[in-house]
Amino acid sequence: MSGYLPVVMFAALILAFGVVSLAVARLLRPSRPDSVKLMNYECGAEPIGSAWVQFPAGFYLVALVFILFDTLAVFLFPWALILRSAGMTAFWVVAAFVGIVGLGWLYAYREGVLEWK
C-alpha cells in the first residue's frame, strides 16, 4: 500500500492550498455585509420561500438503471486485465453476462424508463 502515500500527500496539499487561499483572501478582501446583499439571488426580486421544497426528481428510475450498469462496469475492469491470457472462454462468459444485463436495459427501454417525463 506504500504506493498510495504520495496520493494521500497530494490530497492533503490540495486541501491545504484551498484553505490557505481562502484564509489569505479573508485577510485581503473587504467585508461589508448588509441584509439586501445577503439575500438569496432570484433575478432581483425578493425570494419567494425556501428552495428546500419537495419536488419530483424525474430521473430516479434512470438512477436505478445506472446502478445496474455500474455493477456491470465493476465486473468489466478485472475482465479487461485478464482477457489476453484467459482467451475466448472469458470473452463468452462476459458476453453472456452483458446479454442478460442488456435484457434488463431492453425492459427499461420498453417500460419507458429512459424517457424524460
Added chain:
Amino acid sequence: MTHLIVAFVLLNAIILVVAYITLLERKFAARMQSRIGPYYVGWPHGWLQPIADALKLMLKEDVVPTLSDRWVYNLAPLVFLLPCMLIFATIPFAPGLGLADLNIGVLFFLAVSALEIVGLFMGGWGSNNKYALLSAMRAVNQIISYDLPFIFAALVPVVLAGSMQMSAIVVAQQGLFGWFVFYPGIGQLAFLAYVIATIAAENRVPFDILEAESELVAGFRVEYSGMKFALIQLGEYAHLVGTSFLGALLFLGGWLGPGPTWLGPLWFLLKAVLVFLLVTWVRWSFVRIRVDQILAISWKLLLPATVILLLATGFVVAAGFGRGA
C-alpha cells in the same frame, strides 16, 4: 520527503497550466467569433490576464447568503476542488515522471473524477437558491447518464493494452501508428465516444443545461463569490484538463513522439491541449440541447454503442488479433 516535493511541484504545475488554458480558451473563442480576446493586461495579447483574474477574485468580498446552510455552503468549494485536482495523481508525464504510477491508475482516475458531483451538489443544495438547486439536480442526472459511456470508452484502451497502469498503456502504444486512436475501427469510435462523454461529463456546451446562462444564470455557483468562486472555477477547469490528459494518454500515445526523451512531457502537454481544443471547438460551434435529448443520446445511443464496442474489442483481443502486450 521527495514525494512531498513532487506533489508540491505537480500542484503548482496544474494551477499554472489551468490558469493559462483559460487564457487559451478565451483567445480561441475570440478567434472563432472574429474578436481579439484579452489583450491589454500584459500587453500584447493578455499574457497576464489569468494572474489579474486570480488577484481580482481574491480581493472580492465573500457573500454568504443568510438563508444558506453555512457548513455545506462553505465546505462545498473544497470538497469540489479535491477530486478535481486529485485525478492528476496517477498520470505519468514521462517514463518515471509522475506522482504515483499506480497499477490501478485508470480505475483510480475514473473513481476519483466521478466524486466531483458530491461537491457540486453540496454547493447547489447549501446555497438554498432555486437556480442552484435545479442546476445541481440536473448535474446529478447528467453525471449518472454520461459516466457509464465515459467508463466504457476509457476501458477500450485498457482492454487493448491489458493493463490499468497508465505507463503500461503508453508503452503499449509504441511504434508507427501504434496509438490506440489509429487502431482500425475500434480506436476511432472509442475516441469519438470518449470525447462526447467528456464534453457531457464536464457540463460544457452543448451539454451545459446545468449552467444554462439564460435560464439558471450560472447554475450551482450562482451564490458564490470571491475566492470560493475562484476555487470552483479552478476545480472545473482542472477536471477538464485532467480528462484531456487522460484522453491524450489513452488514445494519443501520451508522451510518445519524435525527438529526444526530454521532449516527452511537452508532447504530452501538446496532445492534451489538442483534446482540450477539440472540446472547446465543439463548445463554440453548437447550441445547447434539451434535457430529454441529453438523456436519449446517452441511454439509447452512447451506452449500448460503447458496451458493444467494448465487447468487440474484447473479442479482438481474446481471439489474439490484437497486438502483443
